Amino acid sequence: MKVKYQLVYSVIAVALMSGCSTIGGDQVSIGSDDEINQKITLQQDPLTKSQxxxxxSYWAKCDGKFDGVGYRYRTSVYSNAHQQTQLYIRLKSSQGSYGINKAFDETxxxxxxxxxxxxxxxxxxxxxxxxxxxxxxxxxxxxxDPLTLQLVGDKNKCKIVVEKPVSRVFSLNLDALLKQVSSLEMNN
Incomplete structure (x- = not known):
């Protein structure tokens, strides 16, 4: 367990120096925890000063369709330790607009x-x-567990799976970032 946290802290340090990232091309293969970890970025927003x-961005296919999504996690952490976590999604459709307005999981x-x-x-x-x-x-x-999401729109729906390793590695990095922000807040 100690090695994982060292890896998480290393990614945060590297990410602080690496600058901006974009959604770019979707990763079709999830890969190992280390490969996921190497592609996590951390940057400071110049306006809000959030981390x-x-x-x-990873690719997930809609259930039984040619359509699919690129998804990525993103969390903004503010100096007061307030946070906002979102799963950004780019839906690609050959069947026209879905008009997504609802999302829920299997529970x-x-x-x-x-x-x-x-x-x-x-x-x-x-x-x-x-x-x-x-x-x-x-x-x-x-x-x-892998997260199965039902994305429901006015014109169509799409069921996707967000892979567990992506969620797990992102969550570990987020926990490490929140500890870092909390310790900085205590020292001020």
């Missing part, structure tokens, strides 16, 4: 949806950009 921790737990861009078209493909708000409890639950 923004995020994963790489019936609901995830508030924030739509960033209802749709943008590129040739015959439609992209929709939105985020799901996660509570600390929902993130912790996703570290124990």
């Amino acid at each position: 923004d921790l995020q994963t790489a 019936g737990s609901s995830y508030p949806v924030m739509v960033y861009s209802p749709e943008s078209k590129s040739d015959s493909v439609v992209y929709e950009y939105f985020a799901l708000d996660f509570s600390s409890e929902q993130l912790k639950a996703a570290t124990k």
